[in-house]
Amino acid sequence: xxxxxxxxxxKIIEKxxxxxxxxxxxxxxxxxxxxxxxxxxGPKLLIQFQNNGVVDDSQLPKDRFxxxxxxxxxxxxxxxxxxxxxxxxxxxxxxxxxxxxNPNTGELFFGEGSRLTVL
Amino acid sequence: RKEVEQDPGPxxxxxxxxxxxxxxxxxSASQSFFWYRQDCRKEPKLLMSVYSSGNEDGRFTAQLNRxxxxxxxxxxDSKLSDSATxxxxxxxxxxxxxxxxxxxxxxxxxxxx
Numbered sequence: 001x002x003x004x005x006x007x008x009x010x011k012i013i014e015k016x017x018x019x020x021x022x023x024x025x026x027x028x029x030x031x032x033x034x035x036x037x038x039x040x041x042g043p044k045l046l047i048q049f050q051n052n053g054v055v056d057d058s059q060l061p062k063d064r065f066x067x068x069x070x071x072x073x074x075x076x077x078x079x080x081x082x083x084x085x086x087x088x089x090x091x092x093x094x095x096x097x098x099x100x101x102n103p104n105t106g107e108l109f110f111g112e113g114s115r116l117t118v119l
Numbered sequence: 120r121k122e123v124e125q126d127p128g129p130x131x132x133x134x135x136x137x138x139x140x141x142x143x144x145x146x147s148a149s150q151s152f153f154w155y156r157q158d159c160r161k162e163p164k165l166l167m168s169v170y171s172s173g174n175e176d177g178r179f180t181a182q183l184n185r186x187x188x189x190x191x192x193x194x195x196d197s198k199l200s201d202s203a204t205x206x207x208x209x210x211x212x213x214x215x216x217x218x219x220x221x222x223x224x225x226x227x228x229x230x231x232x
Contacts, residue, residue, distance in 0.1 A: 036224075042123075042206050042222035056219055058209065060153060107153075108220060110162035 003110035006092050012117045018080035021114045025094030032069055033108065034077050035091040043091055049075065068106045089113040122146060123209050124132040131229045134137040136197045142207030142227045151210040152183055154192050157201045157225065163206055197230045
């Protein structure tokens with residue numbers, strides 16, 4: 001079974017430039033997550049989609065970050081304009097649909113991540 | 120106060136040693152708990168879920184104390200291949216009955232030959 005695909009793997013930009021990351025989740029996974037992981041820290045949730053709707057974007061810096069999930073499959077995360085503190089690994093993860101009535105193991109399947117360096 | 124706090128580490132232990140990691144969480148409404156493992160420059164992967172009665176998977180034992188809002192992971196007979204960062208993860212039900220998985224900062228383990 002194919003895993004979560006992300007691209008690009010690495011990106012170097014200067015501050016104030018824009019960047020976009022793409023994610024293709026595991027086939028059939030309804031829920032998609034974008035996490036930001038700064039060096040030495042744990043992943044921090046930026047946004048969570050269920051199918052093509054947003055269920056949690058409370059920690060997304062909406063003045064510069066945006067994300068969409070077209071047709072409930074692929075997703076794109078954009079940063080515009082980038083700041084130095086945005087340097088991090090952006091991890092996409094997916095999981096089967098989770099509801100209170102249908103709990104699963106809690107496992108998230110992560111992609112390899114997109115490493116962003118802002119100079 | 121952070122929602123999920125872990126021992127900062129790093130832990131450097133010899134092969135064969137037993138090592139324990141601790142994690143505390145602040146939201147008493149947290150529903151479920153997990154340990155993930157993250158190898159250097161790799162993505163996190165689920166190690167094990169943590170059940171109320173405690174659970175074991177080979178050399179790994181997870182414990183949960185809801186009253187103290189405390190989770191632990193014990194690794195017995197450490198192997199070189201156990202070297203990684205261990206992330207404590209807490210599941211909180213957010214608005215709209217969606218779940219939110221919150222990660223701790225991780226504890227780095229190095230097993231020495």
